[in-house]
Amino acid sequence: xxxxxxxxxxxxxxxxxxxxxxxxxxxxxxxxxxxxxxxxxxxxxxxxxxxxxxxxxxxxxxxxxxxxxxxxxxxxxxxxxxxxxxxxxxxxxxxxxxxxxxxxxxxxxxxxxxxxxxxxxxxxxxxxxxxxxxxxxxxxxxxxxxxxxxxxxxxxxxxxxxxxxxxxxxxxxxxxxxxxxxxxxxxxxxxxxxxxxxxxxxxxxxxxxxxxxxxxxxxxxxxxxxxxxxxxxxxxxxxxxxxxxxxxxxxxxxxxxxxxxxxxxxxxxxxxxxxxxxxxxxxxxxxxxxxxxxxxxxxxxxxxxxxxxxxxxxxxxxxxxxxxxxxxxxxxxxxxxxxxxxxxxxxxxxxxxxxxxxxxxxxxxxxxxxxxxxxxxxxxxxxxxxxxxxxxxxxxxxxxxxxxxxxxxxxxxxxxxxxxxxxxxxxxxxxxxxxxxxxxxxxxxxxxxxxxxxx
Amino acid sequence: xxxxxxxxxxxxxxxxxxxxxxxxxxxxxxxxxxxxxxxxxxxxxxxxxxxxxxxxxxxxxxxxxxxxxxxxxxxxxxxxxxxxxxxxxxxxxxxxxxxxxxxxxxxxxxxxxxxxxxxxxxxxxxxxxxxxxxxxxxxxxxxxxxxxxxxxxxxxxxxxxxxxxxxxxxxxxxxxxxxxxxxxxxxxxxxxxxxxxxxxxxxxxxxxxxxxxxxxxxxxxxxxxxxxxxxxxxxxxxxxxxxxxxxxxxxxxxxxxxxxxxxxxxxxxxxxxxxxxxxxxxxxxxxxxxxxxxxxxxxxxxxxxxxxxxxxxxxxxxxxxxxxxxxxxxxxxxxxxxxxxxxxxxxxx
Numbered sequence: 001x002x003x004x005x006x007x008x009x010x011x012x013x014x015x016x017x018x019x020x021x022x023x024x025x026x027x028x029x030x031x032x033x034x035x036x037x038x039x040x041x042x043x044x045x046x047x048x049x050x051x052x053x054x055x056x057x058x059x060x061x062x063x064x065x066x067x068x069x070x071x072x073x074x075x076x077x078x079x080x081x082x083x084x085x086x087x088x089x090x091x092x093x094x095x096x097x098x099x100x101x102x103x104x105x106x107x108x109x110x111x112x113x114x115x116x117x118x119x120x121x122x123x124x125x126x127x128x129x130x131x132x133x134x135x136x137x138x139x140x141x142x143x144x145x146x147x148x149x150x151x152x153x154x155x156x157x158x159x160x161x162x163x164x165x166x167x168x169x170x171x172x173x174x175x176x177x178x179x180x181x182x183x184x185x186x187x188x189x190x191x192x193x194x195x196x197x198x199x200x201x202x203x204x205x206x207x208x209x210x211x212x213x214x215x216x217x218x219x220x221x222x223x224x225x226x227x228x229x230x231x232x233x234x235x236x237x238x239x240x241x242x243x244x245x246x247x248x249x250x251x252x253x254x255x256x257x258x259x260x261x262x263x264x265x266x267x268x269x270x271x272x273x274x275x276x277x278x279x280x281x282x283x284x285x286x287x288x289x290x291x292x293x294x295x296x297x298x299x300x301x302x303x304x305x306x307x308x309x310x311x312x313x314x315x316x317x318x319x320x321x322x323x324x325x326x327x328x329x330x331x332x333x334x335x336x337x338x339x340x341x342x343x344x345x346x347x348x349x350x351x352x353x354x355x356x357x358x359x360x361x362x363x364x365x366x367x368x369x370x371x372x373x374x375x376x377x378x379x380x381x382x383x384x385x386x387x388x389x390x391x392x393x394x395x396x397x398x399x400x401x402x403x404x405x406x407x408x409x410x411x412x413x414x415x416x417x418x419x420x421x422x423x424x425x426x427x428x429x430x431x432x433x434x435x436x437x438x439x440x441x442x443x444x445x446x447x448x449x450x451x452x453x454x455x
Numbered sequence: 456x457x458x459x460x461x462x463x464x465x466x467x468x469x470x471x472x473x474x475x476x477x478x479x480x481x482x483x484x485x486x487x488x489x490x491x492x493x494x495x496x497x498x499x500x501x502x503x504x505x506x507x508x509x510x511x512x513x514x515x516x517x518x519x520x521x522x523x524x525x526x527x528x529x530x531x532x533x534x535x536x537x538x539x540x541x542x543x544x545x546x547x548x549x550x551x552x553x554x555x556x557x558x559x560x561x562x563x564x565x566x567x568x569x570x571x572x573x574x575x576x577x578x579x580x581x582x583x584x585x586x587x588x589x590x591x592x593x594x595x596x597x598x599x600x601x602x603x604x605x606x607x608x609x610x611x612x613x614x615x616x617x618x619x620x621x622x623x624x625x626x627x628x629x630x631x632x633x634x635x636x637x638x639x640x641x642x643x644x645x646x647x648x649x650x651x652x653x654x655x656x657x658x659x660x661x662x663x664x665x666x667x668x669x670x671x672x673x674x675x676x677x678x679x680x681x682x683x684x685x686x687x688x689x690x691x692x693x694x695x696x697x698x699x700x701x702x703x704x705x706x707x708x709x710x711x712x713x714x715x716x717x718x719x720x721x722x723x724x725x726x727x728x729x730x731x732x733x734x735x736x737x738x739x740x741x742x743x744x745x746x747x748x749x750x751x752x753x754x755x756x757x758x759x760x761x762x763x764x765x766x767x768x769x770x771x772x773x774x775x776x777x778x779x780x781x782x783x784x785x786x787x788x789x790x791x792x793x794x795x796x797x798x799x800x801x802x803x804x
Contacts, residue, residue, distance in 0.1 A: 289466060289469075292466055293470045293474075296467075296779065296782060296783055297779070298474075298778045298779055300744055300745075301759060301774070301775050301778060302478075302775075304744070304759075304763050305478065305481050305482065305763070305775070306481065308763055309482060309485065310481075381625075381626050388628060389630060389745045392745060393745060393748060393760060394764075407631065411634070411749075416637050416649075417642050417649065419638075419643070421638065424634055424635065425635070427631075428627065428631035428634070431626075431627075431628060431631065432626045432631075435626030435627075436622070436623065436626045439622050439625065439626050443622060
């Protein structure tokens with residue numbers, strides 16, 4: 001306030017370690033947001049609440065990097081999409097073969113396996129599934145014919161490891177194992193050692209062969225999913241959603257909410273306060289009483305009532321947060337403008353007959369800018385935490401995966417009692433880091449504006 | 456001074472009325488629908504219970520018109536025939552609320568089973584006071600001492616740790632730390648209970664002990680997150696004051712640093728500290744809605760949340776009113792304290 005020029009602020013700010021740290025974190029967050037918006041197609045995030053689009057993912061899986069710290073490795077969830085394709089035609093019979101290689105190097109059995117395909121054929125081709133294990137043993141899994149069709153048709157199917165035919169086929173090969181296969185699930189047999197029922201490590205090859213008569217058969221979509229308990233950098237939640245996507249998309253949303261709310265409320269508060277202080281007398285009195293009223297409204301209860309009765313749209317919530325955000329700033333900027341008003345040059349401008357708006361914008365507001373920037377930075381975390389809190393209570397906009405929304409889901413599905421730490425920790429840490437960046441910047445600016453605090 | 460108090464009080468009352476008006480207008484239309492449905496349900500139930508009434512009609516239409524007449528009659532008695540925004544009804548509602556007559560809750564009841572909103576509110580309030588007001592007092596005591604300590608040695612290790620702890624702790628949401636604490640100390644290491652609601656009835660003599668045991672985890676969490684920013688605030692006030700001329704004068708006379716800090720400087724930092732204390736004490740009465748929801752603490756905050764999830768409007772209105780009243784009283788006290796400590800405030804008006 002004591003007439004610091006922008007250049008001086010810049011210089012001082014560069015010297016402040018805290019300010020630099022804040023800017024550094026903010027840069028990382030902005031970069032993350034840009035990566036999220038560029039890399040992850042916007043459809044993915046619109047599909048956030050559509051369970052159908054997450055069906056190939058595992059339920060409540062840990063992040064894969066957890067395996068680095070474990071002696072007993074948890075099986076990773078693998079989605080194998082690029083098989084080695086061979087097509088052989090011999091006389092009348094044509095064979096389309098898809099081979100999936102899998103390096104299985106874990107200390108417990110996978111949850112299940114699943115083959116998803118869609119095939120274009122005519123007639124009634126035969127689908128055979130088998131697996132060649134690291135020890136050279138070949139297990140027949142399935143041998144089934146696809147539904148008959150005279151003309152060309154497209155057939156899509158999911159073959160689960162719980163399929164009865166697979167179980168039956170395996171039990172027919174039970175003499176290959178030295179223990180009883182009764183009551184064991186298919187994946188526990190396929191991935192087991194011969195001597196004992198323990199996981200066998202090594203390279204597996206899953207073969208899917210499609211035999212057809214007199215026709216060209218094709219498998220268009222061919223995916224083999226080995227269901228594991230670890231997936232992705234951030235794991236998945238109970239609804240099989242990839243938390244990495246939620247967390248990444250949460251960044252631009254949080255920054256958007258925080259920055260829009262704080263800038264809007266600071267600008268509003270600044271203009272309101274300065275105008276009241278500058279005008280003085282009756283105007284000031286009336287405006288400040290109105291300010292008192294808003295100030296006395298209990299903010300969180302009102303935000304809750306508003307989001308329940310009016311709408312929980314994220315944009316309206318930004319508006320509601322603004323209603324309660326500008327009050328404190330208006331009070332401070334009013335008292336600041338009261339001081340500036342008494343200075344000679346404002347009087348001079350007044351005497352010269354300049355318009356009120358010109359005096360406010362040319363002579364008073366520039367003086368308050370450093371304070372405004374500090375307030376913007378300081379009020380961002382509050383906006384972000386309030387939105388997160390409302391979302392956590394289940395009053396947020398469910399169509400946007402904000403961090404609070406993720407925590408709300410975690411709470412509904414009992415993540416804490418079930419020990420699903422990867423569902424609880426990262427969103428909170430992200431909220432805190434984002435808050436921290438702005439608090440750092442705000443405090444650094446504050447220290448420059450009020451040199452008394454530093455000493 | 457008298458005029459100052461009077462104008463403040465008038466403003467406060469005005470604010471209270473406006474808050475009430477806003478709350479009523481936000482929930483009013485919903486409230487009408489719910490009340491009317493309640494009447495229809497009540498009338499139908501009463502008629503169904505009494506077969507002689509149903510038998511006395513010859514046709515279905517006659518029966519229906521009788522029921523409708525009953526409903527209309529009751530709607531009229533309750534004044535529901537007029538829209539909720541008619542001045543008469545708003546006047547009556549506000550008058551009743553002023554006298555703490557909030558009516559009966561639609562769904563929620565107190566532990567004793569009373570559906571009177573007043574009973575529910577006054578049952579929950581002491582529990583919130585127990586948890587949050589205790590926490591606020593502990594926070595302020597730790598905060599003031601830590602703040603004074605770090606202001607006496609600006610730049611020292613204590614000062615740096617306090618300041619960085621304050622900044623870091625203020626950016627974590629309390630409720631998230633709450634979830635973490637439950638995760639760590641209730642499930643991973645089973646030291647404290649996960650739900651803060653005591654599981655034995657309040658008539659049992661062991662109830663107090665159980666309540667305190669259940670209170671431990673939320674109390675620790677709130678204090679842990681809260682005291683840092685308090686210490687930081689107090690430190691900043693104190694650092695400002697320690698640079699004043701009169702403190703320098705005292706230093707040159709030779710009064711010990713310790714005495715200056717804890718008597719002279721702290722006394723001068725009293726107005727802002729008292730203001731913040733008054734505000735946070737009143738804020739504590741509302742209980743943090745989210746924190747109570749996380750810990751399942753049976754206080755005002757959780758009541759509020761429950762009321763909103765089931766749209767129990769009388770409870771919402773009652774709780775909002777009570778919270779606003781406490782908030783206004785504390786602003787008022789803070790104002791008075793400020794005027795008391797700092798005479799300039801009084802004459803400024």
